Amino acid sequence: MYEILTKKRLNPTVTQMEIHAPLVAKKAKAGQFIILRVDENGERIPLTVAGTDAVRGAVKIIFQIVGATTHKLNCKKAGDTISDFVGPLGEPTHLDGLKKVCIVGGGVGCAIAMPVAQELHRRGAEVTSIIGFRNKDLVILEEEFRSCSDRLTVMTDDGSYGEHGNVTAPLKAMLDAGEHFDCIITIGPLIMMKFVTLTAKPFGVPVTVSMNPIMIDGTGMCGGCRVTLTQDGKRITKFACVDGPDFNGYEIDFDEAMSRGRMYAAFEHSAHERACNLFREVD
Amino acid sequence: MPNMRPDKNPMPTQAAEARKRNFREVALGYSEEAALDEALRCLGCKHMPCVSGCPVNIRIPEFIAKVKEGDFEGAYQIIHETSSLPAVCGRVCPQETQCESKCVRGIKGEPVGIGRLERFVADWHNAHAADNLEKPQPNGIRVAVVGSGPSGLTCAGDLAKKGYDVTVYEALHTAGGVLVYGIPEFRLPKAIVAKEVESLKRLGVTIETNVVIGKTLTVDELFQLGFAAVFIGSGAGLPRFMGIDGEGLKGVYSANEFLTRNNLMRAYLDEPETPIMKGGSVAVVGGGNVAMDAARTALRLGATAVYIVYRRSMDELPARAEEVEHAEEEGVIFKLLCNPVAVLGYENPDDPRDPKNGFVSGLRCVKMELGEPDSDGRRRPVEIPGSEFTLDVDAVVMAIGTSPNPLIKNTTDGLEVNRRGGIVVNEDGLTSRRAVYAGGDAVTGAATVISAMGAGKLAARAIDAALRGEKEKEA
Helix, strand or coil, X not given: CEEEEEEEXXXXXXXXXXXXXXXXXXXCCXXXXXXXXXXXXXXXXXXXXXXXXXXXXXXXXXXXXXXXXXXXXXXXXXXXXXXXXXXXXXXXCCCCCCCXXXXXXXXXXXXXXXXXXXXXXXXXXXXXXXXEECCHHHCCCHHHHHHHCXXXXXEECCCCCCEECCCHXXXXXXXXXXXXXXXXXXXXXXXXXXXXXXXXHHXXXXXXXXXXXXXXXXXXXXXXXXXXXXXXXXXXXXXXXXXXXXXXXXXECHHHHHHHHCCCHHHHHHHHHHHHHHHHHHC | CCXXXXXXXXXXXXXXXXXXXXXXXCECCCCHHHHHHHHCCCCCCCCCHHHHCCCCCCCHHHHXXXXXXXXXXXXXXXXXXXXXXXXXXXXXXXXXXXXXXXXXXXXXXXXXXXXXXXXXXXXXXXXXXXXXXXXXXXXXXXXXXXXXXXXXXXXXXXXXXXXXXXXXXXXXXXXXCHHHHCCCCCCCCHHHHHHXXXXXXXXXXXXXXXXXXXXXXXXXXXXXXCCCEEEECCCCCEECCCCCECCCCEXXXXXXXXXXXXXXXXXXXXXXXXXXXXXXXXXXXXXCHHHHHHHHHHHHCCCCEEEEEECCCXXXXXXXXXXHHHHHHHCCEEEECEEEEEEEECCCCCCCCCCCCCEEEEEEEEEEEEEEECCCCCEEEEECCCCCXXXXXXXXXXXXXXXXXXXXXXXXXXXXXXXXXXXXXXXXXXXXXXXXXXXXXXXXXXXXXXXXXXXXXXXXXXXXXXXXXXXXXXX
16 A cells, blocks of 8 residues: 655645655656556556655655546545555656756646756756746746746746637647757647647757556556557657657657557447546535 | 276366356266366376476376365365466466476377366365465565566565565555466466465565566565565566557557456446446457456456457367367357557547547458478467458457566666567576675566466576575675
């Protein structure tokens, strides 16, 4: 069993927790993920590591309440335990040699982008961050980003906070103005990562995207997390759990990944309804 | 007098019509009468050809002699001396190509039902006798075992019985490896695996779930933690796909994923937490035991039609005859001499938001014929031009094998692997790294439970010999 050390509500649908998992805390690097199960019979879900504290043996996770499992997790409080927590899985984000980087985060993806931005800042790289949300109420981690970024732009879809529009708008403006980046690292909804990649393409800036497909074991056994890449004109299969989760944005088949991500949409919807009804009865 | 009837006592089974819609065990096991009768078919050959066919050399005529006497516990003790998982092996071993293939009775009739007797004895023991699980005198030497599948459990058990302080590291949340995530309940009830794991714990073995060696800890760190030797039994790896169009469609599974969702994650429940596609028609590509497991699982999940698509003919089908027979009885349709060329998907041209878009709608196949034998002697399947046809299916399960997992290789300097990525070992199971041993699918690629157990056993013996040698040198 793994104890929940702290719990904090970041916005109405996003929660931050620290879980006691000393071995994971000692090892995890920016870009890696963990898999957890809330309880016996529970589903295994992957979540990216949002930070670690090796001294306290704490691993920070940030999750959006989207389905039955995240709903159940959100009902736990500090001091409670969850049954399983394994990691760190996947390859860390490759940051070696990067001097000037643009981080583009969207929604809860910002939680994943944050440790990457922090690590780059710690290494002395120049960090430009663009983070986007649907509206003012959903903005998270603004202060954290500000403290590790040389420049920060906050975008909201409805203009209720920061600048009005998509994350691609300020990115395009910077690239148009002749701004140079060694790399753009983008983490967020697939559709956003796809358009960040398309925006960067005319300028030839390398784009790293972080994939978060459906997964079970996360150790290279089930193959559920496969993504299709195009390399040298050939389509090849890679596994996000052992080859990723980071991939070259120009190679990823985003449309297939978006379609595969919705495989269990109907199931997830009804499972979430069931979970909500259950908790309502308990309340 | 031996019983000279040419046929084995048949294995009682659940009727095909009933069992194809439930996950309860198909084979029900011998009664005491059937076991006694079957045991009497054994001639007790002095040269014991059957023993040479067993990867762990169970003393078969001796245990069967005990069954003849009605001393079932005595029979169990003989099996248990060489096999740590008799209830498992009695169920999943391919006896027909191992011990039973060497049986003298097989020349003029059916061989003795050795596997069925082993299962009977193990089940009798589990139902009637308590395990003698006295902890052996500890020798204070720590050994780490990576993976809790058949090779790891066997290696751990053998070392624990010799007094070693053994820790087994398991990546998943439940111990048992392929016995839990891969082999379905209807062939191997999970309670049997859980009992074996429990016995190991009572012997003093520590099982650490949720630890991925190569990620959470490396092999080198295990030595830093004070382990004197490491056994790697991490199993087979990443599922293979065919590389044909449409494998990214929704509804295309690897057999590993399909079986793991059902077995380990219990997607068969009425209101499961982990989803799986239920119902519709399903094509399973491949002809091994894993393919049969996937096909029969799909049936039990409610599929209306299940096809096995295999590019050679019935004679070349690598699955066990018993599994093929069971699958046929349950209504699995064999599309032999057929090879998939593309997975087809549904796309509504008028409605991009149609929820069916992107789901599998069919499997395009081409008919094959057998040509000249290739280097391994099997006749090579050749496409028949112009013979393409489409199977209307809603899901496709690829059961065409795995390629080795890279996690341990990539994080262990000096660990030699072969061209296919399998860990290279010598005749003792020793790898290119000092005090690091390996066995099972991580070495051989996909093979059987019993050969993995044999490898675990061999390595345990070698680890014991090496560590005792070191201790004596120190003394």
